Amino acid sequence: MTNFPDAKILDVDLTVGKIETSTIPGETYRLYPGGSALGLYLILQEMEPGIDPLSPENMLVFSTSVLTGLPISGQSRVMITTKSPLTETIGDSQAGGFFPAHLRNSGYDAVVFRGKSEKPVYLYIDGNDVTLKDASAVWGKVTGETERIIREELDEDQLEIAEIGPAGENLVKYASIMNMANRANGRNGTGAVMGSKNLKAIAVKKVKPRKPYDAEGFKKLSGNVKERIAENPNIQGLGASGTNGELAPTSEEGFLPTRNFLSGYFGEKVEKIGGDTLMNTIFKESDTCFACAIRCKRVVEIEGKVDPLYGGPEYETAATFGSYCDVDSLEDVSIANQYCNMYGLDTISCGATIAFAMECYEKGLLTKEDTDGMELAFGKSEYFPELIEKIALRKGFGDLLAEGTHRAAEKLGPEAMPLSMCVKKQEMPAHMPHYKPAIGLLYAVNSFGADHQSCEHDPFLTMPEDSFERKRLAMIGISKGYEDSFSMDDDKVRFTVAGQQFFSTLDTLGLCQFAWGPTWQLYGPDDLIDFCEAGVGWETSIEELLEIGERRINMMRYFNMREGFDKKDDYLPERMYEPLPDGPQKGFQLDKDIFMNFRDNYYQFVDWDENGNPSEETLRKLSLGWLLEKR
Numbered sequence: 001m002t003n004f005p006d007a008k009i010l011d012v013d014l015t016v017g018k019i020e021t022s023t024i025p026g027e028t029y030r031l032y033p034g035g036s037a038l039g040l041y042l043i044l045q046e047m048e049p050g051i052d053p054l055s056p057e058n059m060l061v062f063s064t065s066v067l068t069g070l071p072i073s074g075q076s077r078v079m080i081t082t083k084s085p086l087t088e089t090i091g092d093s094q095a096g097g098f099f100p101a102h103l104r105n106s107g108y109d110a111v112v113f114r115g116k117s118e119k120p121v122y123l124y125i126d127g128n129d130v131t132l133k134d135a136s137a138v139w140g141k142v143t144g145e146t147e148r149i150i151r152e153e154l155d156e157d158q159l160e161i162a163e164i165g166p167a168g169e170n171l172v173k174y175a176s177i178m179n180m181a182n183r184a185n186g187r188n189g190t191g192a193v194m195g196s197k198n199l200k201a202i203a204v205k206k207v208k209p210r211k212p213y214d215a216e217g218f219k220k221l222s223g224n225v226k227e228r229i230a231e232n233p234n235i236q237g238l239g240a241s242g243t244n245g246e247l248a249p250t251s252e253e254g255f256l257p258t259r260n261f262l263s264g265y266f267g268e269k270v271e272k273i274g275g276d277t278l279m280n281t282i283f284k285e286s287d288t289c290f291a292c293a294i295r296c297k298r299v300v301e302i303e304g305k306v307d308p309l310y311g312g313p314e315y316e317t318a319a320t321f322g323s324y325c326d327v328d329s330l331e332d333v334s335i336a337n338q339y340c341n342m343y344g345l346d347t348i349s350c351g352a353t354i355a356f357a358m359e360c361y362e363k364g365l366l367t368k369e370d371t372d373g374m375e376l377a378f379g380k381s382e383y384f385p386e387l388i389e390k391i392a393l394r395k396g397f398g399d400l401l402a403e404g405t406h407r408a409a410e411k412l413g414p415e416a417m418p419l420s421m422c423v424k425k426q427e428m429p430a431h432m433p434h435y436k437p438a439i440g441l442l443y444a445v446n447s448f449g450a451d452h453q454s455c456e457h458d459p460f461l462t463m464p465e466d467s468f469e470r471k472r473l474a475m476i477g478i479s480k481g482y483e484d485s486f487s488m489d490d491d492k493v494r495f496t497v498a499g500q501q502f503f504s505t506l507d508t509l510g511l512c513q514f515a516w517g518p519t520w521q522l523y524g525p526d527d528l529i530d531f532c533e534a535g536v537g538w539e540t541s542i543e544e545l546l547e548i549g550e551r552r553i554n555m556m557r558y559f560n561m562r563e564g565f566d567k568k569d570d571y572l573p574e575r576m577y578e579p580l581p582d583g584p585q586k587g588f589q590l591d592k593d594i595f596m597n598f599r600d601n602y603y604q605f606v607d608w609d610e611n612g613n614p615s616e617e618t619l620r621k622l623s624l625g626w627l628l629e630k631r
Contacts, residue, residue, distance in 0.1 A: 003026050003027075004026035004027065004029055004030040004033075004066075004538065005026050005029065005066065005536065006023045006024060006025055006026050006029060007023060007024040007026075007029040007038065007066075007109040007110065008021060008022075008023055008107055008108055008109055009021065009022045009023065009024065009042070009108070009109065009110050009111075009112060010108045010110070010111045010112070010125075010130060011111075011112045011114075012111065012112065012113050012114070012123060012132070013114055013115050014056075014113060014114065014115040014116055014117040014121065014132075014197050014198070014199060015056060015114075015115030015116055015117070015118075016115070017117070017132055019130050019131075019132070024038075024041075024109075028041075029066070029109075030538075031548070031551065031623055032508070032548075032551070032552075033065055033066045033508060033509060033548065034063055034064055034065020034066055034067070034068065034079070034109065034508055034509055034510050035063055035064075035065055035077075035079040035094075035507050035508040035509065035510055035552070036063070036079050036081040036090075036092045036507060036508070036552060036556070037508040037548065037551060037552040037555065038061075038063045038065075038109065038110055038508075039061035039063045039079065039080070039081025039082075039092075039110065040081060040090065040552065040555040040556065040559065041555070042059070042061055042081075042110065042112055043059050043061060043081060043082075043083075043559070044555065044558070044559065044627060044630070046059075047059050047083075049562035049563055050563070051083065053082070053083040053084060053085035053088060053091075053189075053192075053193060053196075054085050054171055054192060054193065054196040055196070056114070056115045056116040056196075056197070058082055058083050058193055058196070059082060059083075059112060059113070059114050060080065060081075060082045060112075060113040060114075060190070060193050060194060060197065060199075061080065061081045061082065061110055061111070061112050061113075062078055062079075062080055062103070062110065062111040062113075062162070062202065063078070063079050063080075063081065063109065063110040063111075063510075064077075064078060064079075064100050064101075064103055064104035064108075064109055064110070064510050065077075065104075065109070065508065065509045065510035065511075066109070066509070066536055066538070067509050067510065067511070067531065067532070067535050067536065068100055068101060068103075068104035068510045069100075069101040069102075069104040069105040069209060069210045069290075070209065070210050070212055070218070070291075070535050070536075071209045071210075071212075071222065071291040072218070072221060072222040072291055072531070072535075073222075073225060073291060073292040073293050073294055073512075073515045073522055073523075074289075074292055074294070074511055074512035074514065074515020074516050074521075074522065074523070075101070075290075075291070075510065075511055075512070075515075076096055076097065076098065076099075076100045076101040076289045076290035076291065076292070076510075076512075077094050077095065077096055077100050077510035077511065077512060078094070078095055078097075078099060078100035078103065078162070078179075078185065078510070079092065079093070079094050079507060079510060080092070080093045080094075080095075080177060080185045080190045082188075082190055082193045083193075083563075084188040084189055084190070084193075084448060084449075085171070085173050085189045085192045085193060085196075086173045086174050086188055086189035086192075086349070086404055086425055086426055086449070087188060087189075087424045087425045087426050087448060087449045088425070088563065089424055089447055089448055089449065089556075089559070089560045089563065089565060090447050090448055090556045090559040090560060091187075091188035091189065091190055091193070091448055092187070092188060092447075092448045092507070092556070093176075093177070093185040093186060093187045093188050093190045094185065094507060094510075095162075095177070095178075095179060095183045095184055095185040095186070096183055096289040096292075096512060097160070097179045097180045097183035097289050097290070098160045098179075098180065098206075098289065098290045099160040099161065099162050099179040099180070099183070099202075099204060100290070100510065101209070101290035101291070102160045102204045102205075102206050102207055102290075103125070103160075103202075103204050104210075105207045105208065105209060105210055106125050106126075106127055106204055106205070106207055107127065107128070108125070111123075111202065113194075113197055113199060115197065116196065116197045116198055117132070117197060117198040117199065118198070119134070119135075119136065119198060120134070120135035120136055120138075120139040120198045120199075120200050121133060121134060121135050121198060121199060121200065122135045122138070122150065122163075122199065122200045122201035122202065122203060123199070123201070123202045123203070124154065124203045124205075125202065125203065125204045125205065126205040127205070127207065133153075133154075135198075135199075135200035135201065137149055137153065138150060138163075138200055138201065139169065139200055140166060140169065141165075141166075142165050142166065142342040142343060142344075143163055143164075143165045143178045143181040143341060143342055143343075143344055144181040144307070144309050144310065144342065146161070146163045146165070146200065146201060147159075147161045147163065147180075147181060150163075150201060150203050154203065156205060158205060158206040159203050159204065159205060159206065160179065160180075160203075160204050160206060161179060161201055161202070161203045161204070162177055162178065162179040162185075162201060162202045163177070163178055163179070163200060163201035163202075163344075164176075164177055164178070164191045164194045164195050164199075164200060164201070164344050165178065165191070165342060165343040165344025165345075165392065166343050166344065166392045166393055167191060167192075167195075167343045167344045167345045167391070167392040167402075168191030168192055168194050168195035168344050169195045169200075170195070170392065170393060170394045170402070171192045171195055171196060171394075171402075172189070172191070172192055172345065172391060172392060172394065172402040173189045173192060173402060173403050173404045173407070174186075174187075174188075174189050174192075174345060174346040174349035174350065174353075174404055174427075175189055175190075175191030175192040175194075175195065175344050175345060175346070175392075176190065176191045176340075176344050176345060176346045177190050177191045177194055177344070178191075178341060178344050180311075181309050181310055181311075181341055181342070182287075182297075182309070182310050182311030182341050183289075183311075184341065184346065184347070186346035186347065186348065186349075187346055187348070187349070187426065187448070187449075187451065188426065188448055188449070189346075191344050209291070212534055212535050212536075213533075213534060213535060213536050213537035214533065214534040214535075214537070217530065217533065217534030218531075218534040218535060220530070220534070221523070221527060221530055221531055221534060225293045225522070226293070228522055228523075229293065229294075229522065232468070232520070232522065234520035234521075235294060235520075235521070235522050238294060238296045238514060239286065239294055239295050239296060240279075241275035241276065241278075241279055242275055242278070242286075242296055242297070242298040242312075242314065242315075243275075243296065243314045243315035243316075244273075244274055244275035244278055244298065244313065244314065244315055244318050245274070245275035245276070246275075246315050247266075247270050247273060247274045247275065247315060247318055247319065247322075247323075248270050248271060248274045248275075248276075250430075251264075251265055251266040251267070251270040251323070251583075252270075252584070253435060253584065253585070254435075254580065254583040254584040254585030254586075254588070255431075255432040255434060255435035255436075255585065256270065256319065256323050256430065256432075257319060257323060257324055257421075257428075257430050257431075257432055258323040258324065258326065259323075259324070259325075259326050259355070259359070259378055260324060260352075260355040260356055260358065260359045260419065260421060261324075261421050261428070261432075261573070261575055261576075262359070262575075262581065263580060263581055263582055263583060264432055264434065264435075264580050264583055264585055265580075265582055265583025265584065265585070266322075266323040266328075267583075269323075269326075269328035270322075270323065270328075272328040272329070272330060273318050273322040273323075273327075273328055273329075273330045273333055274318075277330055278298060278300065278312070278313075278330060279298075281330065282300040282301060282302055282306070282312075282330065282331070282334060283298060283299075283300055283312075284299045284300055284301040284308050284312075285299045285308075286298065286299070287299050287311065289512070292512070292515065293522075294514060294515060294522060296514055297311060297312070297314075298311070298312040298313075298314070299311055299312050300312035300313070300334050302331055302334060302335075305331065305334075305335060306331075306334045306335060306338050307338060310337065310338040310341040310342060311337070311341060312334060312337065313330075313333050313334055313336075313337040313347075315430065316347065316348050316429055316430050316452075317333070317336070317337045317340075317347040317348075317351065318330075318333055319351075319430035320347060320348050320350070320351025320352050320355065320427075320430060321333045321336040321337070321347070321351040321354070321381070321384065323430075324351055324352055324354075324355035324430070325351065325354060325355045325358060325378060325379070325381065326358075326378035326379045327379055327381040329381050332381035332382070332384055333381070335384060335385060336350075336351065336381070336384040336385075336388060339384065339385055339388040339389065339392075340388060343388060343389065343391075343392035344392070345388065345391065345392060348427055348429055348430075349404060349405075349426065349427040350388065350391065352405060352421060352427035352428065353391075353401050353404055353405050353408070353427060354376075354384070354387060354401070355378075356405040356408070356409070356419055356420060356421065357371070357376055357401060357408070358376055358377060358378045358380070359378070359419050360412060360416055360419060361375075361376040361377055362377055362378060363415070363419070365412050365413070365415055365416050365419075366412070370397060371397045372390070372396045372397045374386070374387065374397070387401070404422070404425060404426075404427065405419075405420040405421065405422055405427055406420050406422045406425040407425070408420075418573070418574055418575065420573065421573050421575065422449070422450065422573065423443045423444060423446070423449050423450040423571065423572065423573075424446075424448070424449040424450070424565075424569055425449065426448070426449025426450050426451075427450070428443060428450040428573075429450060429451070429452040430452075431452045431457070432576075433572060433576050433590055433595075434486075434576070434580070434585070434588060434589070434590045435458070435459075435485060435486070435585075436457050436458045436459070436485060437458060437485075437486065437487070437488045437492065437590070437595065437598065438455055438456075438457070438458045438492060438495060438496040438499065439452060439455060439457055439458065440572060440576070440590070440595065441455075441488075441493075441496050441595075441598055441599060441602060442454045442455045442496065442500060443572060444570040444571055444572055444599055445570045445599065445602060445603075445612070447553070447556035447557050447559070447560050447565075448556065453503065453513055454500055454503050454504070455496055455499040455500045455503055456473070456495070456499035456502075456503070456518060456519055458482075458485035458486075458492075458495075459485045460473065460519045460520070461473075461478075461480070461481050461482045461485065461492075461495060462481065462482055462483065462484060462485055463481070464481075465481055468519075468520070469519040469520050472517060472518050472519045472520075472524045472525065473495075473518060473519060475517075475518065475524060475525040475526060475542065476498050476499075476501075476502050476517075476518050476525055476542060476546065477494075477498055478494065478495050478498050478499075480494075480495075488594050488595060488597075488598040490601060492598070493598065493601045493602050493605050494605065496602065497602065497605050497606055498546070499518065500549070500553065501546045501547075501549035501550045501553065502517065502518050502525070502545075502546060502549060503549070504548075504549030504550070504552045504553050505545045505546060505548050505549035505552075506549075507549075507552070508548055508549060508552050509528075509548075511528075516528060525542055525545075528545065529541065529542065529545070532545075547622065550606075550622060551622045551623070551624065553606075554614045554618060554619065554622055554624060555624065555627075557608070557612075557613060557614050558613075558614055558619065558624070558627055561613045561614070566611040566612050566613055567603070567610075567611050567612035567613075570599060570612055572590075572595070576590050577589060577590050577591070577592040577595075606618075607621075616628060
């Protein structure tokens with residue numbers, strides 16, 4: 001390819017109802033070729049620091065990438081960038097499905113929303129015909145009902161729709177944006193920003209897939225997918241039992257967050273909510289995303305209780321509503337998953353917030369008078385439907401929990417604060433820093449709060465040097481292995497940084513981490529280079545791709561620096577440093593002094609200053625000198 005393609009931006013001013021398009025030249029787009037890198041580029045051009053995340057001044061950017069919409073596994077992702085109402089940092093959230101591919105194939109690399117509509121609206125995209133529609137008929141409706149009504153109103157079945165539920169309308173701090181009523185841009189409360197703008201949905205008319213730049217080269221990647229799956233037991237397992245298959249092994253290791261992180265061991269209960277039980281009882285079918293052969297999504301059905309429209313619980317959901325809450329009923333976990341998807345709530349934050357409330361109740365920090373009469377002790381899953389609805393509608397006790405655990409703890413008092421398992425006010429996912437210190441480090445330093453998909457996980461370093469996974473890691477410069485996953489030395493920092501940069505590249509290019517490198521996935525780093533060339537004619541290298549990921553990371557950190565965040569905000573909850581009370585890891589604890597040194601070594605490795613922020617030299621090295629001129 002002689003020239004990198006230009007990016008086409010759809011700009012929607014909701015305040016005045018004005019819709020325009022613009023382009024970003026290819027030479028610039030190559031630096032920010034999609035995802036939140038592109039979103040940040042647009043936001044940092046004009047949005048002032050210090051704005052209220054729920055004010056009209058906040059920008060909400062839906063972005064795809066230069067690769068999105070091509071017919072190959074793992075490319076259909078939409079990334080949403082905004083200032084988060086949950087963390088007040090940069091907000092970043094990703095989701096799969098069919099909506100992302102059809103948005104990009106309609107001709108738009110990003111859609112920018114600014115301002116606030118006077119009344120509820122939704123955006124309808126039919127190629128070059130883009131209009132704002134009255135959303136009064138769907139305002140207040142749950143996600144599945146919203147999609148049905150919009151299809152009927154437009155008299156069009158061939159639509160992909162991203163929408164908020166009542167939680168977004170009611171500005172719940174961890175409201176999600178859904179598509180297919182079961183794919184979630186779940187983290188960071190992006191749904192609340194959408195609700196604050198009176199924007200209910202985006203409906204995109206389906207279009208044909210894009211054609212690859214080099215059809216023969218592309219076929220070499222996409223045409224042998226069955227053979228790739230047959231040769232990769234990890235992908236076979238993901239397709240067979242979904243992510244829930246990891247619950248039991250993680251608990252058996254002693255590191256499955258249980259009872260609000262009081263323990264890492266769920267005992268025999270874990271089998272009742274795990275992948276095998278799901279497959280043998282309530283499983284209906286496997287689902288997938290646009291052009292993807294992996295089929296990792298589990299769809300469940302319980303007659304009269306759980307509608308398959310809303311998918312099924314994945315690992316994080318089964319953990320947060322299961323082990324976090326000391327609940328071993330797969331039925332109740334599945335009902336909770338459905339309610340979150342109906343009302344548009346992040347299952348991680350919602351389940352973790354309920355677990356926090358359960359511990360507060362058991363410790364006497366909440367009473368039945370506070371909880372609207374609910375005896376909200378651990379294990380009380382019968383309250384899930386009522387409680388989730390109260391949160392989404394901000395009714396009664398739900399109004400407190402709609403703020404998330406950090407803000408709820410602030411209101412309950414100092415005794416409640418140690419029970420809030422958050423980083424930057426975002427609830428932690430179901431991976432314990434004790435077992436995965438690289439993930440713990442990323443929990444601490446990640447710009448948008450605790451996130452489990454911003455780096456590869458430590459146990460892969462314990463595999464044999466000649467293993468499939470270790471050979472993949474060597475492609476991004478990681479060669480040292482370990483006997484166990486607990487190390488926090490300089491080489492583990494190197495692993496963390498390289499993994500973070502590669503995952504950041506994937507999040508920029510809108511690629512699913514289950515399909516694209518760097519370890520066990522369907523495709524590896526070398527395949528990604530081939531994909532760029534065959535897909536769009538982009539001749540690239542591992543070095544360029546890792547720099548793209550590094551650029552995004554530094555843009556996020558720069559955004560946070562403008563908002564007053566720095567090293568002081570890069571912490572883990574104190575509970576992470578306490579000895580585990582039971583299970584196979586009884587007595588094990590994460591050493592705080594070693595971990596904090598681990599964190600400080602990370603700052604040095606990525607060339608950040610003593611406050612944990614990008615230096616002028618680092619920004620200029622990454623072609624981000626223009627940010628310095630905006631100070």
